[in-house]
Amino acid sequence: MNDYQRACELKDETIANRRYIHEHAEVGLELPQTRAYVMEKLKEYGLEPKVCGAGVTATLGKAGKVLLLRADMDALPIQEDHPDAPYCSKTAGVMHACGHDGHAAALLGAAKKLASERNFGGKVVLVFQPGEEGWSGAKHMMEDGLFERFPMQE
Numbered sequence: 001m002n003d004y005q006r007a008c009e010l011k012d013e014t015i016a017n018r019r020y021i022h023e024h025a026e027v028g029l030e031l032p033q034t035r036a037y038v039m040e041k042l043k044e045y046g047l048e049p050k051v052c053g054a055g056v057t058a059t060l061g062k063a064g065k066v067l068l069l070r071a072d073m074d075a076l077p078i079q080e081d082h083p084d085a086p087y088c089s090k091t092a093g094v095m096h097a098c099g100h101d102g103h104a105a106a107l108l109g110a111a112k113k114l115a116s117e118r119n120f121g122g123k124v125v126l127v128f129q130p131g132e133e134g135w136s137g138a139k140h141m142m143e144d145g146l147f148e149r150f151p152m153q154e
Contacts, residue, residue, distance in 0.1 A: 006117075010109045017041065018105035019087035025075035025094040025101070029054040029131040029140060034073050034104070038128050041108050045115040047126075052149070053140035056128040059150070060114050064122035066152055071107035072100045072132035104128060125150045 042049040047058040131137025
């Protein structure tokens with residue numbers, strides 16, 4: 001089975017993940033539902049997620065070159081304009097108008113694929129960042145030691 005076929009197998013789960021995150025939209029740095037959902041999924045995939053700042057990290061692989069994959073997961077303070085959609089935000093005045101629900105779902109899909117195959121050298125660091133929309137989420141994760149825990153090489 002090639003990578004494209006494997007990705008197609010993840011399609012329905014990726015859509016379900018995006019819809020869940022979209023329905024449970026949260027703004028800023030405190031994303032308790034989103035963070036819990038991401039951590040639950042990573043555990044389901046056999047990973048050991050950790051809280052970093054208000055975000056989530058997980059690693060795959062061994063020592064060697066490090067690749068960091070990052071997705072943002074916060075929403076915007078905007079009212080959803082499609083209340084009849086089955087995955088409409090259930091949080092009044094908050095929605096994923098920015099696509100971060102798709103970014104987080106795509107990274108969960110990559111995590112599942114990488115965790116199931118583990119056929120790569122080096123280490124992959126998964127970073128799910130809150131607060132991308134003006135809340136300095138990356139800065140908070142760095143202040144909590146993101147790059148000390150996961151040094152990057154040139």
